[in-house]
Amino acid sequence: MSSAQVVAVPAQTRSMAYLALTKPDVSFLVVLTTLSGYALAARGPLDWLRMLHAVFGTTLVAAGTSAMNHYLERESDARMRRTASRPLPSGVLKPLQVLAFGGGLILAGTLYLGLATNVLATLVAVSASASYLLIYTPLKPRTTLATMVGAFPGAAPPLIGWAAARGHLDVNAWILFAILFLWQFPHFQSIAWMYREDYARAGIKMLPVVDHSGRRTFRQILLTAAVLIPVSLLPAVTGLADVRYFFGAVVLGLLLIGVCLWAQSSKTNVRAKWLMHATVLHLPLLLGLLWWDKIPR
Numbered sequence: 395m396s397s398a399q400v401v402a403v404p405a406q407t408r409s410m411a412y413l414a415l416t417k418p419d420v421s422f423l424v425v426l427t428t429l430s431g432y433a434l435a436a437r438g439p440l441d442w443l444r445m446l447h448a449v450f451g452t453t454l455v456a457a458g459t460s461a462m463n464h465y466l467e468r469e470s471d472a473r474m475r476r477t478a479s480r481p482l483p484s485g486v487l488k489p490l491q492v493l494a495f496g497g498g499l500i501l502a503g504t505l506y507l508g509l510a511t512n513v514l515a516t517l518v519a520v521s522a523s524a525s526y527l528l529i530y531t532p533l534k535p536r537t538t539l540a541t542m543v544g545a546f547p548g549a550a551p552p553l554i555g556w557a558a559a560r561g562h563l564d565v566n567a568w569i570l571f572a573i574l575f576l577w578q579f580p581h582f583q584s585i586a587w588m589y590r591e592d593y594a595r596a597g598i599k600m601l602p603v604v605d606h607s608g609r610r611t612f613r614q615i616l617l618t619a620a621v622l623i624p625v626s627l628l629p630a631v632t633g634l635a636d637v638r639y640f641f642g643a644v645v646l647g648l649l650l651i652g653v654c655l656w657a658q659s660s661k662t663n664v665r666a667k668w669l670m671h672a673t674v675l676h677l678p679l680l681l682g683l684l685w686w687d688k689i690p691r
Contacts, residue, residue: 411481415464415492416457416499423677424456424551425449430681431555431570434634441559444511448558451507452519452551458499459523465492466531470596476589477596507558515557522550538601541582549574566634572625573680579618580654581673583611587666612658615669619654623647626680635684642683650676 432445464471464482472483481487500523507516526547533540549571556567583601586593590602602611626647630640653672657665 408486411486412495414481415461415487415495417460420460421453421457424453426678426681427551427570427574428452428555430684431552431567432559433555434552434570434684435556435559435567437560444558445555447510448507448515448555451503451510451515452554454499454503454506455519455523456503456551458496458501458503459526461492461496461499462527463496463531465489465496466527467534468492470535470598473596474589474592475595476592507554511558512561514561514563515554518550518554518557522547522554534598534600536599538599538604540599541579541586541601545575545578548578566629566632569625569628569632569634572628573622574677576618576622576625577673577677580615580622580650581670581677583615584657584666584670584673587611587661588663588670608661612654612661616651616654616658619647619650623651629684638686639683643680646676646680646683 428449429445432448433440436445464480467477468482468489471477471480477483482489482492504516504520507519526544530540530544530547533543552570552574553563553567556570557563586600587602587608590600593600594603601614602608605611623644626643627640629635630637630643650672653669657669659665
């Protein structure tokens with residue numbers, strides 16, 4: 395069905411469609427990483443209200459960016475089995491409705507961050523949204539490097555949280571950024587491997603689409619997971635965490651490497667799915683170790 399067509403649907407269905415535009419799973423990741431950036435940057439007792447302001451404003455911008463992404467990719471979504479039931483390809487919402495909804499959320503989030511936090515946090519959020527929509531999204535049908543480009547705005551939420559807490563970005567903020575940047579490669583490439591035929595049908599040049607054997611894809615997954623280990627240990631070097639975090643991060647990193655090697659050994663969709671689940675567990679556990687390590691003993 396063309397994204398321009400709209401079917402008659404109940405109000406509840408339409409409300410759920412608007413919720414789907416915000417990509418709740420992505421929004422959860424944004425909340426988790428923004429919270430982590432703020433909490434780890436905070437000195438002394440947490441300013442809970444300011445932290446909630448930072449998270450809420452960032453989530454609004456991220457939700458609006460996701461909705462705008464639905465609008466920009468409505469034609470390719472219609473060609474993919476995985477995304478054909480989304481609000482635009484299914485005809486539940488009109489393109490202009492999605493455009494207005496997404497733009498409104500981005501504007502609201504930008505104003506909210508500007509009023510409730512500070513200029514730096516707002517600029518980071520706006521830059522991440524703009525680069526995602528204006529650089530990453532147009533590159534997806536053109537080059538496999540789009541994944542790397544998209545990892546930059548994808549790693550921005552902890553920077554926003556950190557900036558909201560301190561008003562500047564230091565080395566620890568960039569370490570959190572680097573952790574999230576590297577984590578995205580095993581996560582998203584495992585998903586891309588599972589849906590490589592879908593991406594090919596939509597004309598999106600993910601690495602698994604052009605790498606039929608999977609050798610380059612799983613080499614990249616393994617390499618980035620390996621580099622993630624020393625990078626994830628840096629908080630213990632800079633003083634953001636101590637030895638308890640250090641050893642916990644080593645264990646988590648080695649477990650992720652083990653799953654990567656296991657998935658690489660056969661390159662099946664089933665193993666790629668398990669790898670994706672492993673990455674979903676890895677990040678919150680790693681951030682949880684950082685939080686736990688800050689609790690006085």
